[in-house]
């Protein structure tokens with residue numbers, strides 16, 4: 092028997108795996124069972140991995156190893172989301188080219204992943220910043236640009252299939268371009284954008300938090316010409332196709348809310364004394380009789396036309412003020428502000444004139460950017476009406492039971508709850524007094540549609556995706572702007588359009604991307620016509636590369652296609668995708684959108700990319716909190732003998748609390764330290780034993796020693812057994828093994844890795860010290876292997892097999908063996924969740940015998956059960972444990 096020298100042993104197998112490409116993925120052949128398990132690939136930051144990152148990576152590694160042994164072709168790749176802002180900002184500070192720092196970071200991440208025994212096939216590694224990869228990101232962009240959404244077919248089609256009306260054709264190529272732009276999936280548009288001066292770039296709505304960038308820099312809205320992707324065309328499918336996915340309900344809900352579907356009516360109001368009409372969007376057209384004003388967004392196209400001369404100054408001042416606020420501030424601010432335009436609108440039902448305001452609580456890009464104000468039944472409108480002294484006209488009766496009824500009917504309170512209609516405005520007969528508002532809503536909508544002043548529409552909160560960033564370290568956008576005003580994509584056979592090297596990464600002062608400095612690169616001449624043009628100098632947003640990387644892993648080296656169609660089909664959807672819940676609406680929505688377009692264009696074979704999604708729990712560390720609630724760094728606190736903690740610099744007694752790992756609290760733990768002290772296998776076992784993958788957990792390095800202790804016991808048990816195996820397995824040992832195999836297999840199939848480890852522990856408890864056969868040991872080592880791969884390889888070799896244990900077959904066991912092996916069953920008699928008695932019976936005992944024996948036993952113990960109808964007591968048999976429960 093030898094000692095468990097984990098450091099030497101792990102080093103040996105790390106080298107072996109690398110040399111022999113043990114975890115190499117073979118392309119599937121027809122008829123192969125496949126399993127695609129994917130981690131959300133990381134952005135390789137300068138800090139490297141901390142112990143929290145591998146929660147997900149370890150889970151998928153364990154599942155991948157198991158599936159492979161169970162006979163699947165397994166794809167479990169890793170790569171790098173290597174374009175992005177931090178590398179560029181680092182370059183601005185230090186002058187180190189992003190490419191250089193990125194490669195150094197990647198090397199470090201890889202080393203750390205190998206350290207943990209994460210069995211990735213590095214021959215499939217991809218980097219989104221490598222030209223071999225972004226070649227195809229640009230290719231997909233090109234295909235999206237050259238496609239339009241065909242509403243009738245509910246699918247994307249190549250733009251060449253879009254019929255152009257002859258009058259557009261006749262109006263010239265710029266008219267054709269405009270016509271196509273209005274339908275393309277990628278288009279240019281001037282619209283208000285989120286401009287962050289500090290970062291020198293436009294941000295997507297998803298990247299603006301509380302009027303600030305992720306880094307906390309101020310973001311303002313300015314009009315700008317920009318590239319957008321028409322994700323809104325897919326809003327409906329992005330919602331409805333969620334149903335078939337095996338994702339956490341919370342994530343599906345976030346996506347539904349983000350897309351924000353509402354059914355409503357678009358309704359036109361005539362402007363008094365002019366030809367203008369203001370179109371509003373409302374979900375509550377039943378309240379039309381209560382409209383006492385209209386409000387348009389400060390960005391509304393008609394605002395200037397609506398503004399009368401004497402209101403010009405006030406409206407302009409108001410508009411400038413609104414430009415400094417974010418959407419969120421505008422919707423959140425309790426105070427609703429605005430300014431009268433001086434114009435009036437005519438209510439199409441009552442014929443009454445109401446004033447038109449500009450108000451910033453009306454958002455420019457939702458609905459029509461204009462609302463009908465119903466102060467009696469909308470809180471925002473109510474606040475606004477009170478500020479400007481506008482009429483408040485109730486149209487809904489809260490009902491006799493509502494204590495607020497009187498105040499509502501007097502226009503002193505806003506009522507947004509259920510209710511019935513008061514008499515229809517001006518006896519219009521649109522609906523009867525007393526009908527439910529939902530009914531009235533349909534009646535009014537029917538009326539407006541019949542009159543041709545309104546129509547039912549579906550509105551989405553989702554905005555089209557602003558796709559350009561004024562940054563250097565990203566994929567160049569393959570578009571050329573020609574001097575005649577036309578625009579084309581870079582021909583596909585000229586891709587990749589490589590990112591030129593430059594020395595200054597700062598955006599130019601006027602908000603143009605740093606790429607504008609690379610004059611030679613920017614200026615192009617068409618070799619055929621001699622026409623001059625300029626390349627688009629924007630780069631794609633961070634999310635582009637991760638929109639399709641899961642496809643590239645199937646065929647990462649293909650130089651002539653994004654992915655070979657046969658391989659794309661053979662692997663199919665990602666079977667299991669594990670990553671952080673923070674990607675609920677960004678990456679996961681964008682990737683689904685691209686995938687759907689690719690599906691429509693015939694480039695992929697499935698409608699969705701990720702079948703099952705699991706969010707790993709956050710790993711926290713600890714820190715200390717003083718009486719004033721200030722969180723203190725861990726290295727400034729010492730533990731006293733009585734178990735209390737003292738902050739050394741101040742002498743304060745402090746409390747130990749869970750806290751996020753962060754540099755400033757000095758509580759970041761790297762896997763490197765842990766592996767050095769306890770070994771990678773102990774790290775793996777401990778991390779997975781801490782709890783379910785999805786659960787939050789607090790990390791304490793010292794606790795890894797329990798996992799190490801367990802592994803030492805495993806080692807002793809296995810090495811002793813191998814040195815001196817029994818010729819045959821005893822009955823209890825083979826029973827324990829059968830239970831182990833069945834339970835671990837089920838746990839792995841359900842991603843219950845913590846209980847899988849608990850089963851290994853139970854097995855060890857049951858068989859330690861008993862003679863075991865070689866066959867039992869072989870199976871045990873195989874079951875251990877996904878969890879503790881280094882030790883398992885070593886034991887496998889000691890058992891006289893050729894490495895690798897991962898080429899061995901996952902053992903199977905028969906449930907029937909368990910039944911046969913059970914010589915007696917244990918009956919637990921429970922009452923109200925409490926154990927009252929335990930009896931032992933023959934396994935063939937039928938339910939009635941079990942009931943009778945239980946009753947007899949309880950009576951014997953002097954605890955008879957009275958008043959229970961024993962015929963209604965259910966007998967639950969757990970085959971695996973041999974337990975029978977009475978419920």
Ligand code: ANZ
Pocket residue numbers: 352353372373374375378452453454455456457458459460461462463464465468469550
């Ligand atoms: C009149 C009304 C009466 C409304 C009432 C509500 C209650 P959701 O459900 O989110 O779709 N609205 C429409 N466009 C807007 C914009 N661009 N900015 C801000 N608010 C806007 O919300 C739809 C409702 O939000 C619409 O229905 C409209 O107010 C407002 F008792 O119209 B409602």
